[in-house]
Amino acid sequence: MYGAGIARGLKVTFSYLFRKPFTIQYPEEQRPIPVNARTNLLWFEERCTGCSTCAQACPDGCILVETSPREDGSLNIDRYEIDFRLCMYCGLCVEACPYEAIQAGGPVDDATYDFNELYRDKDKLTAMSQTFLEWHDFTYPNGKPAPKQDEYPLHTGKPVERDRTR
Numbered sequence: 001m002y003g004a005g006i007a008r009g010l011k012v013t014f015s016y017l018f019r020k021p022f023t024i025q026y027p028e029e030q031r032p033i034p035v036n037a038r039t040n041l042l043w044f045e046e047r048c049t050g051c052s053t054c055a056q057a058c059p060d061g062c063i064l065v066e067t068s069p070r071e072d073g074s075l076n077i078d079r080y081e082i083d084f085r086l087c088m089y090c091g092l093c094v095e096a097c098p099y100e101a102i103q104a105g106g107p108v109d110d111a112t113y114d115f116n117e118l119y120r121d122k123d124k125l126t127a128m129s130q131t132f133l134e135w136h137d138f139t140y141p142n143g144k145p146a147p148k149q150d151e152y153p154l155h156t157g158k159p160v161e162r163d164r165t166r
């Protein structure tokens with residue numbers, strides 16, 4: 001019946017009048033983002049061995065890894081850079097990394113006025129990942145616990161123990 005349809009529609013409309021709005025005043029207010037949201041790319045230096053598997057997996061060639069050998073046979077990471085101007089966020093580097101050193105997650109508000117700011121070196125990538133860890137109680141995007149910076153220095157010239165399960 002025509003009138004009953006209108007009544008049903010108005011019932012739904014009026015039920016929303018008395019609910020708390022879903023909208024927020026962005027950017028002053030921000031919604032909490034789940035730790036495992038696949039929003040961006042984060043690189044964790046303390047997990048990275050410098051193996052370059054991620055760079056080989058990237059179809060856009062936007063990851064640069066430069067290493068030098070240490071005395072114990074491990075690699076010192078001299079440069080690690082991601083060109084987000086080219087990145088299509090396909091996640092192939094994340095899947096390829098055997099050490100979960102690059103993971104999907106991080107800031108959603110990553111727009112910039114200067115396109116070149118999207119080229120990020122080791123320090124900028126580390127600042128991004130540290131901010132993420134501080135906001136998420138030192139939990140990696142994959143849900144595993146991360147060491148705090150004072151327990152496990154990020155900028156270290158010494159070889160550190162790494163494994164796939166930590």
Ligand code: SF4
Pocket residue numbers: 041057058059060061062063082086087088089090091092093094
């Ligand atoms: S997400 Fe895709 S395009 Fe971006 S760095 Fe990783 S492999 Fe390359």
Ligand code: SF4
Pocket residue numbers: 047048049050051052053054055065096097098099100101102
């Ligand atoms: S991020 Fe992963 S794949 Fe890339 S160099 Fe580091 S350990 Fe290797």
